[in-house]
Amino acid sequence: xxxxxxxxxxxxxxxxxxxxxxxxxxxxxxxxxxxxxxxxxxxxxxxxxxxxxxxxxxxxxxxxxxxxxxxxxxxxxxxxxxxxxxxxxxxxxxxxxxxxxxxxxxxxxxxxxxxxxxxxxxxxxxxxxxxxxxxxxxxxxxxxxxxxxxxxxxxxxxxxxxxxxxxxxxxxxxxxxxxxxxxxxxxxxxxxxxxxxxxxxxxxxxxxxxxxxxxxxxxxxxxxxxxxxxxxxxxxxxxxxxxxxxxxxxxxxxxxxxxxxxxxxxxxxxxxxxxxxxxxxxxxxxxxxxxxxxxxxxxxxxxxxxxxxxxxxxxxxxxxxxxxxxxxxxxxxxxxxxxxxxxxxxxxxxxxxxxxxxxxxxxxxxxxxxxxxxxxxxxxxxxxxxxxxxxxxxxxxxxxxxxxxxxxxxxxxxxxxxxxxxxxxxxxxxxxxxxxxxxxxxxxxxxxxxxxxxxxxxxxxxx
Amino acid sequence: xxxxxxxxxxxxxxxxxxxxxxxxxxxxxxxxxxxxxxxxxxxxxxxxxxxxxxxxxxxxxxxxxxxxxxxxxxxxxxxxxxxxxxxxxxxxxxxxxxxxxxxxxxxxxxxxxxxxxxxxxxxxxxxxxxxxxxxxxxxxxxxxxxxxxxxxxxxxxxxxxxxxxxxxxxxxxxxxxxxxxxxxxxxxxxxxxxxxxxxxxxxxxxxxxxxxxxxxxxxxxxxxxxxxxxxxxxxxxxxxxxxxxxxxxxxxxxxxxxxxxxxxxxxxxxxxxxxxxxxxxxxxxxxxxxxxxxxxxxxxxxxxxxxxxxxxxxxxxxxxxxxxxxxxxxxxxxxxxxxxxxxxxxxxxxxxxxxxxxxxxxxxxxxxxxxxxxxxxxxxxxxxxxxxxxxxxxxxxxxxxxxxxxxxxxxxxxxxxxxxxxxxxxxxxxxxxxxxxxxxxxxxxxxxxxxxxxxxxxxxxxx
Numbered sequence: 001x002x003x004x005x006x007x008x009x010x011x012x013x014x015x016x017x018x019x020x021x022x023x024x025x026x027x028x029x030x031x032x033x034x035x036x037x038x039x040x041x042x043x044x045x046x047x048x049x050x051x052x053x054x055x056x057x058x059x060x061x062x063x064x065x066x067x068x069x070x071x072x073x074x075x076x077x078x079x080x081x082x083x084x085x086x087x088x089x090x091x092x093x094x095x096x097x098x099x100x101x102x103x104x105x106x107x108x109x110x111x112x113x114x115x116x117x118x119x120x121x122x123x124x125x126x127x128x129x130x131x132x133x134x135x136x137x138x139x140x141x142x143x144x145x146x147x148x149x150x151x152x153x154x155x156x157x158x159x160x161x162x163x164x165x166x167x168x169x170x171x172x173x174x175x176x177x178x179x180x181x182x183x184x185x186x187x188x189x190x191x192x193x194x195x196x197x198x199x200x201x202x203x204x205x206x207x208x209x210x211x212x213x214x215x216x217x218x219x220x221x222x223x224x225x226x227x228x229x230x231x232x233x234x235x236x237x238x239x240x241x242x243x244x245x246x247x248x249x250x251x252x253x254x255x256x257x258x259x260x261x262x263x264x265x266x267x268x269x270x271x272x273x274x275x276x277x278x279x280x281x282x283x284x285x286x287x288x289x290x291x292x293x294x295x296x297x298x299x300x301x302x303x304x305x306x307x308x309x310x311x312x313x314x315x316x317x318x319x320x321x322x323x324x325x326x327x328x329x330x331x332x333x334x335x336x337x338x339x340x341x342x343x344x345x346x347x348x349x350x351x352x353x354x355x356x357x358x359x360x361x362x363x364x365x366x367x368x369x370x371x372x373x374x375x376x377x378x379x380x381x382x383x384x385x386x387x388x389x390x391x392x393x394x395x396x397x398x399x400x401x402x403x404x405x406x407x408x409x410x411x412x413x414x415x416x417x418x419x420x421x422x423x424x425x426x427x428x429x430x431x432x433x434x435x436x437x438x439x440x441x442x443x444x445x446x447x448x449x450x451x452x453x454x455x456x457x458x459x460x461x462x463x
Numbered sequence: 464x465x466x467x468x469x470x471x472x473x474x475x476x477x478x479x480x481x482x483x484x485x486x487x488x489x490x491x492x493x494x495x496x497x498x499x500x501x502x503x504x505x506x507x508x509x510x511x512x513x514x515x516x517x518x519x520x521x522x523x524x525x526x527x528x529x530x531x532x533x534x535x536x537x538x539x540x541x542x543x544x545x546x547x548x549x550x551x552x553x554x555x556x557x558x559x560x561x562x563x564x565x566x567x568x569x570x571x572x573x574x575x576x577x578x579x580x581x582x583x584x585x586x587x588x589x590x591x592x593x594x595x596x597x598x599x600x601x602x603x604x605x606x607x608x609x610x611x612x613x614x615x616x617x618x619x620x621x622x623x624x625x626x627x628x629x630x631x632x633x634x635x636x637x638x639x640x641x642x643x644x645x646x647x648x649x650x651x652x653x654x655x656x657x658x659x660x661x662x663x664x665x666x667x668x669x670x671x672x673x674x675x676x677x678x679x680x681x682x683x684x685x686x687x688x689x690x691x692x693x694x695x696x697x698x699x700x701x702x703x704x705x706x707x708x709x710x711x712x713x714x715x716x717x718x719x720x721x722x723x724x725x726x727x728x729x730x731x732x733x734x735x736x737x738x739x740x741x742x743x744x745x746x747x748x749x750x751x752x753x754x755x756x757x758x759x760x761x762x763x764x765x766x767x768x769x770x771x772x773x774x775x776x777x778x779x780x781x782x783x784x785x786x787x788x789x790x791x792x793x794x795x796x797x798x799x800x801x802x803x804x805x806x807x808x809x810x811x812x813x814x815x816x817x818x819x820x821x822x823x824x825x826x827x828x829x830x831x832x833x834x835x836x837x838x839x840x841x842x843x844x845x846x847x848x849x850x851x852x853x854x855x856x857x858x859x860x861x862x863x864x865x866x867x868x869x870x871x872x873x874x875x876x877x878x879x880x881x882x883x884x885x886x887x888x889x890x891x892x893x894x895x896x897x898x899x900x901x902x903x904x905x906x907x908x909x910x911x912x913x914x915x916x917x918x919x920x921x922x923x924x925x926x
Contacts, residue, residue, distance in 0.1 A: 159736055192750070207749040237746040244738040248746050251729055255747075255756055258725055258791070259718075265789050266714055269775070272785040273622055275707040283700040283711050284718075286670040287655070292755050293718055312732070322735040326728050328721070328798065331791055 004096035015046035030109030075199035100144035142173035158315030162242035187221030190249035253308035258332035299339035299379020301368025340382035365430020373400030467559035478509035493572030563607035605636035621778030625705035650684030653712035716771035721795035762802035762842020764831025803845035828893020836863030
């Protein structure tokens with residue numbers, strides 16, 4: 001592997017007197033976090049995004065450096081912020097760990113995955129958390145960083161990770177480098193990024209919780225966050241332990257995941273009782289204490305809600321030797337994972353019985369959530385795979401997804417092109433605004449040609 | 464048993480030209496519902512409250528008829544509304560089913576219980592729903608009522624009850640009475656009563672959901688509700704089936720119960736990780752989507768949250784032959800039921816180890832919820848029973864409970880009298896406002912003499 005040292009040095013030389021922020025990981029969080037740092041509110045940063053030297057990441061890195069932002073988004077601020085960074089020449093991307101040596105702040109935005117073992121399209125049998133790639137990433141920072149750097153972990157981690165995993169790694173490496181471990185700062189502040197029309201605002205204009213492994217770390221984290229977030233409008237909340245902030249993050253997502261699972265279970269009961277579940281939920285939402293009650297959909301997807309409750313439960317058992325698992329949160333994941341399979345059973349039972357054909361079907365939307373192009377753990381994947389068994393042809397369309405990585409398929413962006421095919425059924429699998437506001441789809445609904453309508457609107461909206 | 468026929472006839476004769484509302488059941492809902500009807504907004508009703516001729520109910524009936532409202536309450540409107548009804552002489556109470564024969568509207572506000580079989584103070588082993596007392600009550604209405612009455616069920620029932628239980632009973636009896644079943648109206652509209660400082664408002668000034676077994680029933684229910692509820696400010700929501708409204712009620716309470724169980728499980732994890740769970744919850748509540756996340760406490764009590772999820776799950780299995788139970792909602796009850804036992808273990812593990820004495824202990828609050836005098840299924844009961852095993856003397860106090868029925872004990876109303884005793888520990892078991900605003904208790908807290916403080920505030924507030 002060649003080094004990128006010269007380019008990094010050039011970039012730093014062109015941005016003299018700017019503090020350097022290095023973002024580790026250029027995924028859905030890191031890429032946009034980089035933009036927010038390059039457009040900081042009260043400071044001019046030189047921002048370097050670092051990702052692994054594999055094919056997919058190298059493509060991303062090359063795009064960033066050649067004037068193309070690698071994520072599709074419905075948020076116009078993304079392009080605006082990216083263009084600013086091009087104009088100011090303060091954003092560079094690289095695969096080279098040498099970048100860490102230049103950093104005043106290193107933001108950890110890499111993934112930390114849960115390995116799920118599932119059978120029958122979503123029936124969770126077991127799971128495990130492998131910390132190795134995360135540990136390796138922290139190790140590469142420790143090996144290259146300056147002594148007085150602030151390492152700010154944003155990755156969603158099992159509670160306890162900063163103290164029990166990150167700190168020991170850095171301490172070991174610092175000892176071997178003859179660095180003073182007392183000089184490094186380790187902070188934790190989790191993102192609440194929502195890819196979609198408010199992508200940038202979900203970082204820059206939103207509440208944040210933070211902590212540090214000691215007072216200095218906490219203070220440095222606070223000072224840094226104040227330069228990139230509108231903290232006068234969205235005040236920061238300081239917690240007194242990294243265990244607390246790490247727990248808060250997975251708790252938030254578990255709360256959501258469990259509340260979806262809750263309505264899923266009740267929606268089955270509603271179907272058995274022959275009542276309109278959406279009408280019931282709307283009635284209950286009138287109560288201020290019940291405003292947050294959710295709607296069911298065909299499934300829960302994305303990178304967070306599908307795994308965060310398991311990260312927590314795993315941590316309770318493995319990092320804190322706790323008295324059992326988080327039963328209710330794990331059950332939430334189990335119920336949600338089976339949603340697409342249930343949608344398929346529902347289809348089979350209710351539609352095939354009515355002799356509605358499913359020969360040529362169009363699925364509108366493949367991403368996991370409305371108005372985003374993120375297909376990671378999309379419930380549409382399991383739905384699609386199972387639907388193949390009793391259809392001849394499935395047309396896939398999504399305005400935000402050109403290529404569906406997980407299925408390795410080109411996706412038609414314009415749903416109208418799909419509607420022009422000879423179709424038996426159209427199923428709205430993701431509730432993109434474009435579909436919800438479409439006159440054509442509304443007509444199909446009214447004429448009851450749109451399958452979603454017949455599916456008790458279960459398939460019309462994802463949660 | 465003597466009849467009360469003459470008194471009822473006299474009451475009706477003194478209230479000629481008023482429509483007659485009979486409320487079946489004079490418990491925490493029925494007694495106050497009677498007051499709201501006697502103080503209706505757009506109509507003058509003559510209201511008769513009916514309860515069973517047992518010792519406890521007869522005491523209540525006698526009190527109502529002799530100028531004493533039988534419920535302790537922190538809501539000043541209760542006394543005001545009751546005084547109005549005394550002035551207008553439009554509220555009478557009786558044990559005599561003859562009252563139903565006078566009714567234009569009969570409101571069913573009796574209990575429908577779940578029999579739980581628990582071991583080890585709260586470990587739910589099994590449960591069952593016995594409909595017999597409810598069926599008997601409906602039967603006595605059917606035997607006595609007029610043909611064109613509106614029967615409005617407010618009781619929290621297993622979904623399906625109006626159609627599968629109430630209607631068949633009334634039809635059978637009407638057939639035998641040569642009444643036209645087509646003339647009776649059966650509506651369902653569940654209350655959202657909150658005993659406490661807004662007791663009356665939780666009926667008169669709050670959102671309502673309603674339905675009827677047919678269009679006429681639905682319309683009559685709506686018309687009636689409009690006379691007692693401020694529907695211009697709190698519009699009614701009509702659902703299209705009694706199954707739906709019945710389900711909505713138990714769903715609402717299951718949602719709450721499960722969300723408490725959720726934080727309970729996480730609070731255990733927080734203790735294991737040595738972090739302040741309340742700090743975490745406060746941080747998360749900053750998010751508008753997470754505002755409703757709850758605090759844990761020593762337990763969940765009261766008549767609704769402890770059983771409603773089971774009513775629903777039972778109904779799914781037994782009335783609709785559904786595909787399984789409502790697992791997550793049942794688990795919520797299971798987790799919550801064990802909370803007092805957990806609080807005891809926590810006490811033992813953390814306090815006895817620190818050699819804090821529990822010889823003479825005061826429990827502040829015995830009701831299940833702040834600022835109410837309702838002790839039904841109060842978690843303090845299980846807590847108290849277990850605490851007895853390793854204390855010599857437990858003083859009990861509660862400003863709203865003169866006599867604790869379940870434990871058969873006199874309760875000291877003024878907590879200051881209890882504090883004057885020689886005490887080792889004081890535990891706030893119910894978060895009555897009086898305690899929260901007390902300077903004396905605050906001083907105890909600051910001097911760390913108040914056990915609640917040492918218990919990671921777990922015992923300071925009920926949810």
